[in-house]
Amino acid sequence: xxxxxxxxxxxxxxxxxxxxxxxxxxxxxxxxxxxxxxxxxxxxxxxxxxxxxxxxxxxxxxxxxxxxxxxxxxxxxxxxxxxxxxxxxxxxxxxxxxxxxxxxxxxxxxxxxxxxxxxxxxxxxxxxxxxxxxxxxxxxxxxxxxxxxxxxxxxxxxxxxxxxxxxxxxxxxxxxxxxxxxxxxxxxxxxxxxxxxxxxxxxxxxxxxxxxxxxxxxxxxxxxxxxxxxxxxxxxxxxxxx
Ligand code: OAD
Numbered sequence: 001x002x003x004x005x006x007x008x009x010x011x012x013x014x015x016x017x018x019x020x021x022x023x024x025x026x027x028x029x030x031x032x033x034x035x036x037x038x039x040x041x042x043x044x045x046x047x048x049x050x051x052x053x054x055x056x057x058x059x060x061x062x063x064x065x066x067x068x069x070x071x072x073x074x075x076x077x078x079x080x081x082x083x084x085x086x087x088x089x090x091x092x093x094x095x096x097x098x099x100x101x102x103x104x105x106x107x108x109x110x111x112x113x114x115x116x117x118x119x120x121x122x123x124x125x126x127x128x129x130x131x132x133x134x135x136x137x138x139x140x141x142x143x144x145x146x147x148x149x150x151x152x153x154x155x156x157x158x159x160x161x162x163x164x165x166x167x168x169x170x171x172x173x174x175x176x177x178x179x180x181x182x183x184x185x186x187x188x189x190x191x192x193x194x195x196x197x198x199x200x201x202x203x204x205x206x207x208x209x210x211x212x213x214x215x216x217x218x219x220x221x222x223x224x225x226x227x228x229x230x231x232x233x234x235x236x237x238x239x240x241x242x
Contacts, residue, residue: 016189
């Protein structure tokens with residue numbers, strides 16, 4: 001990919017970029033949804049019906065992050081950001097925190113963060129929480145409890161049917177508008193099924209930008225991209241930006 005003094009790069013990452021670090025993807029064989037109906041563990045309705053099941057699922061995912069490190073694809077994005085500064089933006093659907101761990105700074109976490117919790121009732125800000133809660137225990141908000149109110153904590157993750165974090169889409173759209181024809185949109189390791197992330201390739205096209213896809217296999221929206229590289233992210237992402 002040719003990068004000039006005016007090139008603006010918007011990167012969208014999905015579970016595939018973390019696969020080689022050992023984080024399971026969602027929809028591949030052995031993926032995270034296996035054995036779970038998505039609506040059971042990733043929707044407000046599922047949480048209302050069975051908070052213990054939902055907390056068990058996310059506690060397992062938290063425990064599964066032990067010893068997991070960013071890989072060369074995450075690190076290639078850090079290097080690219082250092083080259084481009086404000087002409088770089090990283091929108092990630094991942095909740096694993098590996099981009100920040102690698103050193104990326106201009107990140108929009110579209111789907112929240114696995115290692116954060118928030119109260120379902122009070123407006124205290126989401127807080128860092130790496131606890132894998134014991135089976136059978138639903139964590140409660142300590143601040144509400146101090147006021148004599150029982151309120152469940154929940155993972156700070158955007159579930160199906162929920163709004164993205166305030167300003168996330170607006171920030172991405174502003175970047176796309178500012179970049180215009182100088183935009184290079186690069187999607188990495190995402191199945192292109194979940195909106196609004198899946199629609200970004202069209203937004204890039206509308207402003208006259210160029211789109212790239214790096215993915216292990218051709219996803220549903222493959223024909224929307226100008227350039228497609230099929231292969232593992234740890235090999236193909238560093239190669240794309242050299
Ligand atoms: P998916 O699991 O749907 O897709 C992962 C994609 O990565 C697939 O197309 C794989 O072919 C590809 N892939 C796997 N290993 C790879 C590798 N080593 N290198 C490159 N590509 C690889 O994950 P997402 O598209 O991220 O939302 O899923 C989107 C959202 O669906 C998630 O953020 C999650 C889920 O609902 C929430 O949790 C809110």
